[in-house]
Amino acid sequence: MEGIQHNTINILYLADHGYRAVAPDLRGYGQTTGAPINDHTKFTILHLVGDLIGLLDAITNEGEKVFVVGHDWGALIAWYFCMFRPDRVIALVNLSVTFAPWNPYGDVVGMLRQVHGDDHYMTRFQKPGEIEAEFGKMSYQTFIKKFFTLRDPGPLLFPKGKGFLHSPPDVPVILPPWLSEQDVEYFATQHEKAGITGGINYYLISWRGAKVMVPTKFVVGDMDLTYHMPGVKPDEMMFHSMRLRMGLCAFGCKCIILLVKVQVLRIKVSWFTLNNMEGIEHKTINVNGLSIHLAEKGEGQLVLLLHGFPELWYSWRHQIVYLADQGYRAVAPDLRGYGDTTGAPVDDPTKFTIYHLVGDLIGLLDAITSEGEKVFMVGHDWGAVVAWNLCLFRPERVKGLVNLSVPLIPWNPMGDVIPMLRAAYGEDYYMVRFQEPGDIEAELARMDAKTIVKKIMTFREPGPLYFPKGKGFKHSPDDAIVTLPHWLSEEDVEYFASKLEKAGITGGINYYRAIHLNWELSAPWSGAKVTVPTKFITGDEDLVYHMPGIKDYIHNGGFKKDVPLLEEVVVMEGVAHFINQEKPDEINKHIVEFIQKF
Incomplete structure (x- = not known):
């Protein structure tokens, strides 16, 4: 409110x-303009940190680090700024609000409602327009005075229809020596201009187990209301209800070790589980509201294998067996929206952002690894995109990365990739066609699941993939017979198709529908580097390799600049997109040759 x-x-x-x-005046405050205050989803911590990264890019030299000082919501933003981008900060001084570690049991508002009831200020701030109407009954000068003179260390309450519980509307406010009438007038004029909704939107607000790795000093007053929130003081731990026994208030300084329920189930993999795949164990891990199915084999250092579109764990069938034989623990999940992984709301593309996908994997790793254990990661297609971002967000969780087909796509301040692809290839290009909910699903519903799998996986043109409306796959008419390559059997197709029929295709397509939202939320990582040892492999007939600017980026310095620990780029001749299935022996050797260095 400052x-x-x-x-x-x-x-x-x-x-x-x-x-x-x-x-600066932060988003939604004072003389900073342009924020859509009628849409609270545009006030996430990612937007707020992204604003500051953009600001620093504009007013500092490349590579210049800064000191950060934050108070109240500014402190919360500063904590996350330092967590997301420690490379931009020399040191931090924060006032009033402690670091709020992510709590898997829910956000702080639900916990505060349990403790303090529906009149607590954060709870009252949740319903758009309600508290604004309450404050609208008083002048901005009165509003500022009552807020700034609050000295009750107990909870701040706003009973409906009564305004500030600690100060009735008709009680005059005596200003303290540090707050003059001129100060009040300035704050009031700015709030009168910008309104109060922008600031309130901050309260409609996720990095599990992450640490703030910046030198820090923290200062708080013993009468600060945040200091008296449940669990904040270092000498107390307060449990106010049976539910709160499961975890501390998100504002707490203390953390408890949370045990994630791991449910191990045997899953029928049907008759086409070939003899050379014997020993692969199938499990279900319950994290992030999902039941994540994974296939696993072997003991030793963990190698996490991430599939692409429209695939499954099964795409890694050759790598799982080989890695296990080489002394590694190979784990390949069905990603959100795919196969036997259930629980994702496929009717809501906003639940398929890169943050959901990376969050799923962090939760999975927390459940299946020891504390502090680093893993190797291998990704293909969308699995590569997820792997790049996991390494960007949480490099301390990864020992080494091998990515296939899709290089790092750095954040572009000019916008997301979809308009660029529309300009280059037109409305029939597959990523463009995938944007309208239900559109491509209706198109693909005209053919059976096996035909879809065959036509996508046998696509070998290095040029763009088109889906002209009403015509299906441009490169292959609906009634055209597909000849399978040697590396894809009818049994393989049958397995992919059976899971596609079960889960549908919308989950996988939602990854594309969330591209713009990913861009909008990823501004905090403008100019960020992937600081994990990396090897990249692609085929010279891969459609991604022939997208505008990709070859130049990979081979002329851009890729190495953004991934400074990129050790090797391999371009395999005569190989198309589904490289780990088309050339399993070569990919297996490339993976092990790289990860055995560590």
Whole structure:
């Protein structure tokens, strides 16, 4: 509820001591404009940190680190800024609000509602327009005075129709010596101009087990209401209900080790589980609201294998067996929306962002690895995209990365990739066709699942993949007979098709529908590097390799700049997109040759 005026004394003092002090009005506040205040989904921590990264890109030199000081919501943003981009920060001083570690049992609002009831200020802030109407009964000057003079260390309550519980509307407010009428007037004029909804949207608000790796000093007052929230003080742990016994309030400094229920189930893999796949164990792991199916074999260092579209764990059948024989523990999950992994809301593409996908894997790794254990990752197609982002977000979880087909696509401030692909290839291009919910599903429903699998997996043109409306696959008419290559058997097709019929294709297509939202939320990683040892492999007939700008990016320095620990790029001649299935022996050797270095 603050602004630049609140920081004036600090700005002058820092400047007098030889520092460049910069204090922005944050998104939705004061003289900062352009935020859609009627849409609270545009006020996530990712938007807020992204704003600051963009600001620093504009006002600092490349590679320049800064000091960060935050208070209240500014402190919360600063914590996440330092978690997401420690490479941009020298040190941090935060005031009032402690670090809020991600809690798998739910967000802080539900817990505060249990503890303090529906009148707690964060709870009251949840319904759009409600608290604004409440505050609209008083002048902005009165609103500012009542907020800034709150000194009750207990919870801040707003009973419906009564305004500030600690200060009735008709009670005059005596200003403290540090807050003048001129200060109040400035804050009031800015809030009158911008409104209060932007700031309230911050409360409609995820990095499991992550640490803030920036030198930090924390300062709080003993009468600060946040200091008296449940679990915040270092000498107390308060359980206010049976539900709260499962986890601390998200504002707490303390953490408890959370045991994730792991349910091991035998899953029927049918008659086409070939003899050379014997010993592969199938499990279901319950994390992030999903029941994640995985295939696993072997003991030793864990290698996590991530499939692409429209595939399954089964795409890694050759790698699982080989890696296990070489002394590794190979784990290949069905990703969100695919195969035997259930629980994803396929009717909501916003639940398929890169943050959901990476979050699923962090939860999975927490469940199947020891604390502090690093893993190797291998990704193909969308699995590669997920792997790049996991390494970007959580490099401390990964020992080494081998990615196939899709290189890192760095965040572009000009926008997401879909408009560029539309401009290059037109409306029939597959990623463009995938954007409209239900459109491509209706198109593909005209053919059976086995035909879909065959036509996609046998596509070998290095040019773009088209789905003209009403015509299905442009490269292969609906009634054309597909001749299977040697590496894809009818049994393989049958397995892929059986799972496609069960799960549907919408889950996988939703990955494409979330591309714009991924872009919108990924501004915090503008200019970020993947700092994990990496090997990249593609085929010279892969359609991704022939997308605009990809070859130049891979071979002329851009890729190495963004992935400084990129050790090798391999381009296999005569190989198309489904490289790990088409050339399993070569890919197996490439993977093991790389990961055995570590």
